Every structure is written in structure tokens, then in C-alpha cells.
Amino acid sequence: MTVDTKVKAIHCSHFINGQYVDSQNKETFDNVNPATEEILGKVALGGKTEVDYAVAAARRALDGPWKKITLQERSKILRRIGDLIVERVDELAQLESMDTGKPVALAKKIDIPRAAYNFHFFADYITSVGTDAYQQDDQAIHYAYRRPVGVVGIIKPWNLPLLLLTWKLAPCLGMGNTAVIKPAEWTPMTATVLMEICKEAGVPDGVVNLVHGFGPNSAGSAISEHPDVDAISFIGEPGTGAAIMKAGADNLKKLSFELGGKNPNIIFGDADLDEVIDTTIKSSFINQGEVCLCGSRIYVERHAFQEFLEKFVARTKELRVGDPNNPNTDVGALVSKEHYDRVNRYVEIAKEDGGTIHTGGKRPEGIEKGYYLEPTIITGLERNSRCIKEEIFGPVVTITPFDMEEEVIMQANDTHYGLSATLWTNDLRRAHRVSHQLEAGIIWVNTWFLRDLRTPFGGMKHSGIGRTGGMHSLDFYTEQSNITIKL
Ligand code: NAD
Secondary structure: OEEEOOOOEEEEOEEEOOEEEOOOOOOEEEEEOOOOOOEEEEEEOOOHHHHHHHHHHHHHHHHOHHHHOOHHHHHHHHHHHHHHHHHOHHHHHHHHHHHHOOOHHHHHHHHHHHHHHHHHHHHHHHHHOOOOEEEEOOOEEEEEEEEEOOEEEEEOOOOOHHHHHHHHHHHHHHOOOEEEEEOOOOOOHHHHHHHHHHHHOOOOOOOEEEOOOOOOOOHHHHHHHOOOOOEEEEEOOHHHHHHHHHHHHOOOOEEEEEOOOOOEEEEOOOOOHHHHHHHHHHHHHHHHHOOOOOOOEEEEEHHHHHHHHHHHHHHHHOOOEOOOOOOOOOEOOOOOHHHHHHHHHHHHHHHHOOOEEEEOOOOOOOOOOOOOOOOEEEEOOOOOOHHHHOOOOOOEEEEEEEOOHHHHHHHHHOOOOOOEEEEEOOOHHHHHHHHHHOOOOEEEEOOOOOOOOOOOEOOOHHHEEOOEOHHHHHHHOEEEEEEEEEO
16 A cells, blocks of 8 residues: 555555555556545456465465464464554544545544454454363263364455454454455555554465455455355345355355344333433444444334434434544545435435435535435334335434334344344343344344454344354354364
């Protein structure tokens, strides 16, 4: 990555076998700052040729220097990567904001520290866990021996670029694999810097490789079709997951999918409404609503509905939308023109479906450039409206009243998605009873986004395949052989 500070042009190259390189045919594409619509710089456009080089380098490194590095040394390297991310937090937060449109302050508070913590967490975790071992009377001992899966393709979305890349890369390296990474085309910058950080931290050449480009017929599909890629760790939309699954079917790749969500946020009338609203503001609009875990379908018990609506609308109107560089900004720009148009189309659908827009639904006044949309609250939609069924992935929520517990559980589950759900109640038995019936991989009671990286994370139904976090990550990034020794 080269930065010309005078013209502020930032060029993102591939990183293959320890070197920044351009595409063989020198092709590039533009990287646009969604907050200003200015071109930030060029990004190398990779394809099959670059992916072939990257996979070959990853394969050589897997069987070469990386294999000889001990667990303790790998742990130290992970820790060093985390430390270097912390040292460069300001720069990384700025780049993340320029790529995504998110507030710099948010990137500095959440994205970049969590990216560092992903490495710090797995640096400790890999040295502290054991493996399965069973004694069968005096007859035999069985134990599981772990080895790396091999070359892993890591294909990423644009909403939390460095946070999500490091969530996969840290356990991948920790368990001795090598990686070929493809960042999302709209957000190439922090992944490019991470390669330099990995090298500085002592990751041998070829262990991490990065190829920029698009999805279909480009770097993305070249990775998922590649016969010498053993596993794919993918985060993105369910449709893309299906395409990757088909592409990898011929050589039976191991897959980990973290996909989209249309998550219910269920508010029972006995909950503390002020606490609910504080958290629901975040779970609705943080990161412009571009978080897979956002609770974009809000259900409120009917007797609390009107009070909730009034207070929630008032608080939403206080959110400051605008320049991501302003430390007081709450909501920045959406990631791209294409995504901005898509989210706006859902606002139009809500109107066509007879919904009422209580606030938002338009560009903030006085902002001429950039892909900004005011936080938007919609009520009055039927349960089959596309705004209730489909993932909007923007600062748009729907609110629906309910009368009965069974009814809200049925509505919450009435979707192909099953990523997360939030539940607000002070009734302990109801908290357990409802949680056990919600079809979601992650369920929060009286909170949202509270994570412990040891716990299983992932979605059911069309929201994912497999779980990550703690031992679940180690299971994905290793192959286990059960060894039985007769005594
Ligand atoms: P996307 O599926 O469009 O793209 C994700 C990545 O896949 C990009 O790098 C893209 O270039 C690549 N890609 C696209 N088509 C491909 C193909 N045919 N073969 C190989 N690669 C291909 O998703 P997005 O728009 O970047 O991200 C938003 C989605 O990600 C939302 O659905 C969101 O909910 C989901 N997401 C899920 C989680 C989670 O943890 N479950 C986290 C963040 C985002």
C-alpha cells in the first residue's frame, strides 16, 4: 500500500509471498470514499492469475517455514500483531472510516480495538486449551490429534472490515494454517495495512496473502473454485454463500459461513423502557445499521407500544448524521452508491406497502455529497412486506406491536434468517422460555452485542453454517485424527 499524502491518493496492492505486488495485467479499479464521493485511489484488480500465485505461495509456506514454528512462537506472533494494531489505532481507524463511511470515533472505539483483541484473545487461547482424550477402562486410550486444515480462503464483507478479517485470520494462523484473503471490493485499505503488520510481527512470507478484486468471475470465485484451497471462511450474504458452496463442491472444501440476519428485537412491557431505548438506539443504528446483528425488526408488547414509539422516535431524532471525521457524529455515510440506492429502495417499498415513516427516510438537509440517510423508523407494515422479511442492512427499522408471547415468537421466527435475537423482559422464566424457542444462533436477554469470544457465534437457517469463537474456531481451523492406543 502506498500513500501519497500530498494528493491523498492511496493505492492498494495485492500482498503475495511477503511482497506488495500489482496485477500482472496492471488492471485496477477505483476506491471511492462514500462520505465525500471522492476517489481515494486505485486498487489492484486481481483474478485467477494472482490467486494462483497466492495459493502456491500459501502452500509452500504451509509445508515450509510455518510448519516448523512452535505453538508458543505462533502465540507470540499473534500477540505482536495485536500490539501493532493497537499502536496504529489512529491510522487504521481513519482508513476504515474513509473506506466505509463510518464515524472515525466509532472505528477507534470498536472496530480497531476489537481487531487487536481478536489476535490477543487467540494468542492466549491456543496455548491454554487441551484436546479430547478418553480412557476406556483398562482397554484403550483415545485422543484427538490436531493438525492444520491447510490453505484457507478468507472472503470478507465491507461492514466491519478489519474486525471481521482478524476474527478469522487470528485462529487460522494460530492453528498453523496459511491464508489467501480477499477483502470486500469497497473496503480494501485496512486489510492491505494488516499485511505489513503481519510481516513486521514475524509472519513468514507466504503465510498470509491478499488478493483484491470482485466476487463472481474475479478474485472471489478464483479462490472458491481453486482446487488447492482446502477450506473457505466466508462472511457475507446467503446468496454469495450458496455460490461459494457450489464453486467449492467439486473438491469438497470445508466451509464456515457467517451470513446475513433479519434479527428480531422483542420488547415485553415489563422491561425497563429507558434501558431498552438506550440499547435499541445502538442495536438499530450503530454503524449506519450496517451490522449483521442489528435488531432491525422491533416488536413491542401492545400496552407499551405507544410510549416506546414516542420515546424512541424522540431519541432517534437527536442522532447526529454527517461527517465521519466529526467526533460528535453518531451516524456516518452508507458504504457505496449501490448500497445507498438499495436501502432507499426499501424506504420506497415501505411507503408503497402503506407504512408510516415516523422519522428519517430521507437525506439529511444541508449535506450535498456522500451517501447519507437519516435513521428511519417505520410502523404499520404487514408481516409479509419485504421490509419485514428482507435484510435491509441500513439505518432502517420497523416496529410492530404484539399481544401474545406465542404470537411474537412465531413472527420472530417467520424468516429464512436465524442469526441473532434480542429479548427484553424482567420475567426470568419467560426469558428462558422464549429464548429456547427463538430460531437464532445468538440470543441476548436484556442486552445486545455483549460478546465473550469463547462462546459459539454463528447463525442457523440461512444465516450461516457452523460456529466460531473459542474451541469452535479451533475446530474449524484444524483437522482432528482420533488415535486409539490399546493398553
Ligand atoms: P457479499 O456476499 O455481497 O460479499 C462478501 C464478499 O464475497 C465480498 O468480498 C465479495 O467480493 C465476495 N463475493 C461476492 N460474490 C462472490 C462469489 N460468487 N464468489 C466468491 N466471492 C464472492 O456481502 P456484503 O454485501 O459484502 O456484506 C453484507 C452481508 O454480510 C450482509 O448480508 C451481512 O448480514 C453479512 N454479514 C454477516 C456477518 C456475520 O457474522 N454473520 C457479519 C458481517 C456481515
